[in-house]
Amino acid sequence: MSEIDHSTSFVKVHKVDSAAEAYLEIFRHWGIKYVFGSPGSEYIPFWEALAKFSSLDKFPRYINARHESLALAMARGYTMGTGLPQVVLLHVSFGLLHGAMEIKAIFNENIPMIIIAGHNVTHEDEVWGGTPGPHYLAFSEVGGTQRLIQPYVKWCHEPSTNRNINYILSRALRLTMTEPRGPVFLSLSRELLFEKLSQIEIPTKIQPATSIQADPAAINTLAHQLLSATNPVIYTRYLGRNPKTVEILVQLAELLSIPVVETPAYMNFPTNHPLHLGYNIQPFLSEVDMIVVIDSSSWPPWYPPTKGLQSNKAIISYIDLDPTQLKYPYWGYPADLLITGDSQLVLPALLQILRKKIEDPTRVHRRERYNQLTIQHTKLREKWREEAYASQKNHPIDPKWFCHQLNQAIDKNTIIVNETITHWLTINKYLEKNRVKTGSRFEGAGATASAGLGQGLGVALGLKLAHPNKTIIALEGDGCFHYNPVIPAFGLAQEYNLPFLTIIFNNQAYAAMKHHSRYYSNGYAVSTETYYGVPQKPKVEYTKLLAAFNGYSAIIDDPDKIQSSLQQAISQVNKGKLALLDVILPEP
Numbered sequence: 236m237s238e239i240d241h242s243t244s245f246v247k248v249h250k251v252d253s254a255a256e257a258y259l260e261i262f263r264h265w266g267i268k269y270v271f272g273s274p275g276s277e278y279i280p281f282w283e284a285l286a287k288f289s290s291l292d293k294f295p296r297y298i299n300a301r302h303e304s305l306a307l308a309m310a311r312g313y314t315m316g317t318g319l320p321q322v323v324l325l326h327v328s329f330g331l332l333h334g335a336m337e338i339k340a341i342f343n344e345n346i347p348m349i350i351i352a353g354h355n356v357t358h359e360d361e362v363w364g365g366t367p368g369p370h371y372l373a374f375s376e377v378g379g380t381q382r383l384i385q386p387y388v389k390w391c392h393e394p395s396t397n398r399n400i401n402y403i404l405s406r407a408l409r410l411t412m413t414e415p416r417g418p419v420f421l422s423l424s425r426e427l428l429f430e431k432l433s434q435i436e437i438p439t440k441i442q443p444a445t446s447i448q449a450d451p452a453a454i455n456t457l458a459h460q461l462l463s464a465t466n467p468v469i470y471t472r473y474l475g476r477n478p479k480t481v482e483i484l485v486q487l488a489e490l491l492s493i494p495v496v497e498t499p500a501y502m503n504f505p506t507n508h509p510l511h512l513g514y515n516i517q518p519f520l521s522e523v524d525m526i527v528v529i530d531s532s533s534w535p536p537w538y539p540p541t542k543g544l545q546s547n548k549a550i551i552s553y554i555d556l557d558p559t560q561l562k563y564p565y566w567g568y569p570a571d572l573l574i575t576g577d578s579q580l581v582l583p584a585l586l587q588i589l590r591k592k593i594e595d596p597t598r599v600h601r602r603e604r605y606n607q608l609t610i611q612h613t614k615l616r617e618k619w620r621e622e623a624y625a626s627q628k629n630h631p632i633d634p635k636w637f638c639h640q641l642n643q644a645i646d647k648n649t650i651i652v653n654e655t656i657t658h659w660l661t662i663n664k665y666l667e668k669n670r671v672k673t674g675s676r677f678e679g680a681g682a683t684a685s686a687g688l689g690q691g692l693g694v695a696l697g698l699k700l701a702h703p704n705k706t707i708i709a710l711e712g713d714g715c716f717h718y719n720p721v722i723p724a725f726g727l728a729q730e731y732n733l734p735f736l737t738i739i740f741n742n743q744a745y746a747a748m749k750h751h752s753r754y755y756s757n758g759y760a761v762s763t764e765t766y767y768g769v770p771q772k773p774k775v776e777y778t779k780l781l782a783a784f785n786g787y788s789a790i791i792d793d794p795d796k797i798q799s800s801l802q803q804a805i806s807q808v809n810k811g812k813l814a815l816l817d818v819i820l821p822e823p
């Protein structure tokens with residue numbers, strides 16, 4: 236006799252053996268391919284169900300991240316490279332706290348992620364997968380686990396039954412995927428995880444809410460401002476998080492001949508486009524009569540907010556999902572127009588209005604400006620090239636020459652993850668070859684002003700998992716590298732065959748911290764040359780790390796051998812080996 240299927244148009248019924256399997260069925264239904272986790276004994280039921288899924292060749296698969304920071308950074312990298320939501324399992328309180336910095340970045344970045352941590356409810360006769368000893372004391376928090384993480388999630392909940400867990404999980408997905416996106420947290424008890432269930436009803440109609448379109452009157456005003464401006468400029472930081480918006484920005488810039496300046500946290504605008512005018516808005520500020528800041532409210536386009544503005548005549552407009560920046564206590568930028576909206580909806584609407592309104596007489600002026608900007612674009616690149624060549628013989632290697640060489644070595648199929656500090660501008664200027672294609676550039680610590688270091692390797696791994704055919708290169712300041720969970724990251728790369736190349740920008744220092752002389756020019760630090768917070772010594776032999784992971788590594792300290800060393804390392808990575816290059820740069 237065939238079993239009766241109780242599915243309706245609102246739910247799909249699945250037979251399961253356990254609650255954990257039911258959760259996995261729900262994730263599978265959503266198209267979740269991986270569950271990232273860092274081990275904790277509460278996850279035994281999940282592992283059992285994941286083993287069943289693996290034996291049946293079903294997704295999701297388990298990624299054993301070995302460290303909570305890595306699980307979260309890797310899941311973030313996967314989302315940044317795909318736009319898809321993730322599920323991450325973290326161990327009870329400690330695991331959650333271990334990942335706190337990454338969760339803040341995920342929150343600031345509007346990354347959709349369902350974060351789950353365990354706890355226990357019963358404390359005697361540990362029948363629900365408990366172990367004797369101190370665990371029963373350690374597996375819960377006064378006031379609930381959610382308290383630990385509440386400021387950095389959109390929504391959190393501690394379900395008390397599996398009866399409606401299908402709706403709770405579906406609600407979690409809907410909330411995390413609705414703009415402004417962000418992580419949600421579920422504290423799942425061991426008792427719920429271990430429960431036997433025979434079936435699960437998976438809700439089928441759980442679409443996220445639509446994204447945020449701006450007030451049409453505001454878009455109209457912006458269109459008028461742009462048409463009246465004789466010298467506008469656009470600045471962006473993270474517009475490319477929606478890759479489709481990049482082409483719309485190109486169309487907008489071309490329609491009105493507007494230069495685009497960026498600090499790329501994503502690939503925002505093709506670097507070979509004549510209207511790409513580099514990475515410094517400062518020279519424009521005194522000349523322009525209109526500044527449009529798109530997707531960059533939480534990243535300073537210029538600094539200080541008001542004093543950094545040389546001309547006070549320009550009209551200043553912003554487009555952002557949250558142009559008021561609720562996540563920051565202070566945001567002091569002057570604004571004529573703050574447009575709340577998703578750039579991927581606002582820009583097409585703006586373009587439509589502009590295309591209708593644009594008048595012929597202004598065309599000559601715009602064509603002239605386009606020609607002028609094209610010349611500026613080329614001159615900028617020529618200048619950077621000359622500066623690189625002027626430094627080619629420097630010893631230690633000049634970062635400009637190194638980045639110029641790296642740009643020669645990469646192709647359009649390369650994804651760069653940047654986690655460097657004082658070298659960021661050089662990296663932006665010289666590493667342009669791959670940023671002609673969307674999804675080719677990401678920030679290790681994140682696009683917004685969160686800046687917790689130690690996430691770059693995880694992000695690189697997440698991107699490699701999402702794009703196995705791309706070459707992934709993580710650029711790491713030597714100090715940033717130290718903040719990363721290096722052993723877990725390299726071990727995971729080996730275990731899951733996710734080879735990538737790490738390049739250490741090794742100046743043997745936290746150069747960014749060398750401000751002593753600025754503040755205490757006659758002080759002890761300067762007179763005794765005791766710069767606490769700066770040196771990273773004695774010199775670390777980073778290349779030796781790779782032997783432990785059957786990887787490839789080399790030191791680059793000769794300016795004439797940069798190209799051959801880079802090509803050798805890239806070819807090793809493309810053959811499937813984890814690789815690391817230690818580039819010796821001048822100390823601050």
Ligand SMILES: Cc1ncc(C[n+]2csc(CCOP(=O)(O)OP(=O)(O)O)c2C)c(N)n1
Nearest residue numbers: 656657687688712713714715744745746747
């Ligand atoms: C988790 C974390 N701890 C500390 C800092 C503060 N911090 C900002 S930059 C920096 C130095 C980074 O050194 P390195 O990567 O070598 O770059 P360099 O300054 O030498 O260019 C530190 C410690 C931080 N941002 N995040």
Ligand SMILES: [Mg+2]
Nearest residue numbers: 713714744745
């Ligand atoms: Mg350094």
